[in-house]
Amino acid sequence: MPITAEKLNPIGGYFELQLPQGYEYYPDLVRLNTGRNALEYILRQKGYSKIYLPYFTCEVLLEPIKKLQIEYNFYIIDENLEPVLDFAIETTACLLYTNYFGIKQEAVNRLSFQIENLIVDNSQAFFCEPLAGVDTFYSCRKFFGVPDGAYLSIKRKLAKKFQVDVSYKRITHLTKSIDLGIEAAYLDSVKNNTVLENNEIKQMSLLTRKLLSAIKYDDCASIRERNFNFLHKTLREHNLLKFDFPSDAAPMVYPFLYDDKNLKLHLIQRKIFVATYWPNVYKWTTPAMYEYYLTSNLVALPIDHRYTLQDMFNMLNILKQLL
Template sequence: MEKPFSNKMKPIGGYLELQFLSGQEYYPHLTRLNNGRNALEYILKVKKYTMAYIPYFICGVILEPLKKLRIPYEFYTIDDKLDPILDFIVGPTECFLYTNYFGLKQDTVLSLSRQYQNLIIDNSQAFFSNPLDKIDTFYSCRKFFGVPDGAYLHTPSPTKLKYEKDHSFNRISHLTKSIDLGIESGYQDFLDNNKALSNQPILKMSNLTQKILQGIDYKECKYRRDSNFMYLHDFLVKYNDFTFDVSSINGALGYPFVHSSSLIRAKLLEKRIYIPIYWPNVFDWTTKKMYENYLSAHLMCLPIDHRYTHTDMKRMINVLKKLL
């Protein structure tokens, strides 16, 4: 790959570049990295953990840094509230990873922080949940915003690792295609980008990703998520097999809807309503008797993000009414 021009003197003239709004990131004081799994790798390297406890219900890419560093791991189970079943003991050189599912589990995060010193919080689904002072925490930006990559890391460790800066210009085609040609046209590029992020070294967040993140209206994004969440909840609460404290919503990733029907996801797809599976790897890790297996098959994270209004939520509800 051709290296960027090395002269540090600011150029004057030439073609006009993309223009971004100039503002502040949501977490300007956190460490900026290239992706969430590398933020976890950073923690594991700094803390020199010899063992990790991770939930069955988690994205398979979380194993990447563990395998890279040859750190053994054990899975643990969660209950129907998505709380960990604590039937294991975390040793002094071991760590316990918990995911703040859909940004709804901050109370559990607080409780666990009082019990475990070697706790790592995965806030990749909880961008708007602030990190706790003494708890290692990482975020994945592309789960919430239109960026090609990027992560934030909060760690109380005084040890600092040195690393080079990432470049994202070759991983943004799915975002630009979606503007000109529609979201479906960029889907293959999106999948290719996911593959390109595998087995990357720890790098600083790219200038491009940081520029985009500096131009986001975070207050509006969070408001829209909360408003859309409650709009869906008012209708779906009586059909939802997953119960949660509504007062805990804080810019949630999506609306987690659990239902025994296996037809809903396909019917939504027919109406161009796209629902991800969290997560296909869980089927390989679990048996059909396990709750995590059921969740992966029947939990639908309904989209509520800043792109959508109550009109879009009503459209989704109208489709669901015919299925419930």
């Protein structure tokens, strides 16, 4: 077999970081650097003049909206975490819906028939497949140990060719946490979040792609499902958030709604680090609104692939002492 001349890659030298060679979960989607830039990509491609988005969402989504000077209105959600559609959506406008915690895929399915210009934010629902013809974006670092990265499902791509991002300077919190523990690397993680603000749209970095190709996705999904179901069997009777959980959703967290706004603080003091979704909601809403209540009282219990059933059992024991 003849050997043809190709681009010469370096041979020899030091060993690079060695990772298992596998496959990405969404190899056919558009690879970008951040979820908010995936939203910007959609807005640029579709040319919408206005967007409706929920009060209960992360403020980083306003970055591309303000950058493109697009008009925006907030809408409220009901106790099922679904839009209260008491307004008309203009033909040149779109509505963004968040697949909250990865448990609202049925709502996404219904909305896809009701709303023509629907955008689905699957940042909290990595394992929920995009619907055909519905613009959908994902944020990889919400589910995995990567510095950045997003996937976008969109029918027609922008003609512009974007620069490939570079991520090696944003990986400190991931490597430091291995040597020194997750608490020691917390400030590095916060710094990484800040660095990702107001970035231009870029293609996903080679480093992030390499990391994402090394993940055992089936294992990650099954562990999340197992841990979620384990918590739900015990907590469903105490949980003020009522939902039907599809068995194959592999959610981001277990959303536990309880009428005690200090519960999160008590858990954090016991080294169960629960995030608040989202502090900016306090600025956008009033104490009388449901979204304000959710931000104060919803406890996002970790269930991801790092944790065993013993970890879930230990967390439940601590939680029971506080209820």
